[in-house]
Amino acid sequence: MSELQIYIVVGVFAAVILVIAFDVIDMAVAALLGMSALIALRILSEEDLLAAARISAGPISLLFGGMVVARILSTTGLFEVIGDKYLRATGGSGKRFLLLLIAIVAPLCALLPNATTVILLAPIIIRVAVALDIDIVAPMVLTAIVSNAAGLLTLVGDPATFLVGNSIGMTFGEYLKRASLGGLIALVVMLPLLPLLARDIWHARRPLPARAPGTRLKRPVYAGLTLAVLAIMMALFVFGENLPTRIVPPAVAVIASALALLVAYAFKVEPTDRVLSDVDWKTLVFLASIFCLVQAMSKTGLLQLMSLRLYELFGTRLSLVALAMIAGIGLLSSLLANVPVAAASIVMVKGYLVAAEFVPDSALSDEFTQWPPAVIPVFIAMMYGATLGGNATLIGASANIVAAGICARHGKPLTFVRFLRYGLPVTIVQLVATAAYVLVLARFLH
Secondary structure, eight states, X not given: OOHHHHHHHHHHHHHHHHHHHTTSSOHHHHHHHHHHHHHHTTSSOHHHHHHHHHHHHHHHHHHHHHHHHHHHHTTTTHHHHHHHHHHHHHTTBHHHHHHHHHHXXXXXXXXXXXXXXXXXXXXXXXXXXXXXXXXXXXXXXXXHHHHHHHGGGSTTSSHHHHHHHHHTTOOHHHHHHHTHHHHHHHHHTTGGGHHHHTHHHHTOBOOOOOOOSOOOOSXXXXXXXXXXXXXXXXXXXXXXXXXXXXXXXXXXXXHHHHHHHHHHHHTTSSOHHHHHHTSOHHHHHHHHHHHHHHHHHHHTTHHHHHHHHHHHHHTTOHHHHHHHHHHHHHHHHHHSOHHHHHHHHHHHHHHHHHHTTSSXXXXXXXXXXXXXXXXXXXXXXXXXXXXXXXXXXXXXXXXXXXXXXXXHHTTOOOOHHHHHHHHHHHHHHXXXXXXXXXXXXXXXXX
């Protein structure tokens, strides 16, 4: 690739980010225009698009499957039941509202992709916020941030985390043993920030509205079968990779979406085309387009040069490399969607580890799984940097984009600057806390 083409790729990348940051045009349109420009200039070829599709297939399948299951669950009346109990449990206290929000969001994010959890729980959180006369924007931003942090509790909670773990053959159990504690730490450090980030809500006291007539599930059998699909989905996330016919998480999500659609079709609750039309295609298109832009960046050779630069700067000092990953990938994930950043970083880090002779050249292939324990903290640092860095800005994570879309549909637009006001302080604290954990882990595994 010529030097001019490299400048064009970097320029297009920067232009896409700037127009999104300043809310010039819709983020999906900006990403599509950037991708289209590189195709028109013959920088992105058909082979590049296919390569980007292969990399993005897993994360996008996770999101698509989760969105379909969430959409079917929304027709059961389950959200109305939970929302009523949530409202009563707050007692009209804004403090309880925020603490219970974390308690509800975090466990579900352990086994469902974070964007899916935002879709699932948004009706509940919005209903309670409206009943307490609270602006829905701040709770929805916090829902996205909590879901991203809680996505670190397991391998499947965040697409970026899954992408990195899958690239080194990390199993669900291995992740629980080595990386889950960092997700718990990221959640705990949020608690003292709540009174500062959402001061008005934290100190709010509202009279509870009169109790509505008993809310019940609309169709108990239908709801039971839909919840059974969700349970199967969660079980296969945990155990699917250990089955004789190995089922990876993206495949699990697609299978669960098919089963959920089958249940809805059998009970004639809603037409399939209506369910599929409600999938957040804008988020999926945005991510697919950003993956193509990252592929163009990889094609320039910049990632390979960065691998060598890492080796020149840090040599074989893996702890320093891990810290650099948390800081550097955290920063990039705040400016770009974190899943593509994670995809690009995998190439860079594997190249560094080969250059530093921790692993053979064969480690650059997708099939290599014999990673020395000493290098695992570097990959875990990548997970933390990508997932938590995505908390900083509106475009950093798919859950943030989903939350913004939900706010817009309720007549409460969420701007880039407003999200930054909540996300940046949380991100800084979370990255510092998880960096300390990575240093401890690196010493333990060295």
